Amino acid sequence: MQEKFIVLAHGAGGKENESLIKEIFGNVKLNKVEGGIGLDAFDDGALIPAKTNIVTSIDSYTVDPIFFPGGNIGKLAATGSINDVAVMGADPIAALDGIVVEEGFPISDLKKIVSSMINVFEQENVALIGGDLKVMPKGKLDKIIISTTVIGMIPQGKIYLDSMVKPGDRILVSGTVGDHGAVITALQMGIETEIGNLVSDCQPVTPIMRLIRKFNDVHAAKDPTRGGLAMALNEFAAKSGVTIEVDEEYIPMKEEVSALSEMLGIDPLSLACEGRVVLAVGSEIADDVLKILRKNGYDNASIIGEARDNKDWNGLVLLKTRAGGMRILEKPTGELTPRIC
């Protein structure tokens, strides 16, 4: 007899655990990295043959609501960790997932979530090589948390670090900012009717990074998730010891995101993106990078500012406002939106 809801036994490591995993991961190929060992062996660990540098990242996803316009927690968990590895300059090749789910959770929803996660991995040619599934008693966890680790390979020494922004670099963003954050915040505030056609920008940035990596003079790349563009730019400025000046007018933003931000009284530049990249590139290639991004469907890609060496402001981000003034764009503080990703 098949259960329709998660029971504690599904997480106990015995028979029921095995059969649930077969049921929800049933449609995944017995994934492994070529020449390695993966889910096909269902052993304690997985093996990846490596000859080059490895890049890796972990994130625990707690987004609420777990289904949202443009995605769900499974798609987000796959995408988010792929993006963290991709913006370092690596090709994501393998992933592991740790799912913790609440007793009583509908198995049909779990299947949808896992299948969204697997779809992203498959489209990105990332082998899901290992995982874990635990169950918490009812009331001890709100629905589900997914942790993912993604592993990528970097062919040679080319790596993009937040600390490598140079004075003179142009700052680009690959698309509109704050879409994901605006959608989730609106849903949490119960004003979903105001969302309109806005959807989360949740998507892998690997196609962007593949375009970018053809250029020699790209210095830093970052996906502006929690804390949004404001946090990403502050990381660049602080770690690279440069002043970053951006022009509000050039920051691409959807009407709906501006409107929702105003309604909720929040700074849209602090709203999370889940499918954008902020780049610092040499000034001589900035226009070419912009051109290639736009040519490949990233219509809202923009040069939004530049990095300078200004000893009074190094480590900080300056925002030229639409009104014509200049203000420090600070690191976001406060709780912003809990469970945004």
Add this chain to the structure above:
Amino acid sequence: MQEKFIVLAHGAGGKENESLIKEIFGNVKLNKVEGGIGLDAFDDGALIPAKTNIVTSIDSYTVDPIFFPGGNIGKLAATGSINDVAVMGADPIAALDGIVVEEGFPISDLKKIVSSMINVFEQENVALIGGDLKVMPKGKLDKIIISTTVIGMIPQGKIYLDSMVKPGDRILVSGTVGDHGAVITALQMGIETEIGNLVSDCQPVTPIMRLIRKFNDVHAAKDPTRGGLAMALNEFAAKSGVTIEVDEEYIPMKEEVSALSEMLGIDPLSLACEGRVVLAVGSEIADDVLKILRKNGYDNASIIGEARDNKDWNGLVLLKTRAGGMRILEKPTGELTPRIC
């Protein structure tokens, strides 16, 4: 002003998140794998220089209670994932952690937990190269969940898989079974007064594996966690297509574990261990393996049975009971103990 309890802002990816991480991870060296990039860069991902095969594993730890005799969820999260990689035959070299914590959680407890986790990593010379910290609103998560990924290197082709047990192999266990499971179950049942001096066996199995790897004829190794010895032996039997026969009399077990199991009406062979290894080794080296384990402080290491090719029973585990009978030792079913690890 320092907060004493976790607030939502601690998980929001802004300033408070940064300062909490500095506070609780403050005593960790800016860890990286030699020649790589790690927490020192605090970037999106970490870099590991690799020249050999990589072994990796993820687990999400939900143990309840989070502090228990012999350890806590932090020690367990570090140990458990190190062990999964070690029993594959790898040297663990790097780790990543994803912490999800409930709003209102005492920061002093979080520090204790993180410091236990870091201690294990440091003792094991495992670089903690990346991590994530999220906060769930009060009531949405019972205290804390920690997910860890550990990455290990395997020098040459030597890897231990559950599927490599051969007929004739002797089955060994490195110490008493069920200690961790018995402690946690008793605490959950509210009979802590019955635990006596029993503590969880939570500890890295890397010293055991270093001893074992000197032998050429070791075929399989496994840490019997969820589902205990019963599950581990069933995995060996099923994946290797052999019959495994073990003798109850030779299975090392503490008095307290037998007594607690009887009191609770559970099978001690299904109780989790968190610091033991089950091995399948060629018969000609079994005594030497036993000798070296005992000589190195594993006083309760025992040869508990052997693998056979018996077409009637291949894939199954047979247990010779103390009473002299023979029964099939099945994969554990049912919920056993929720949140055992």
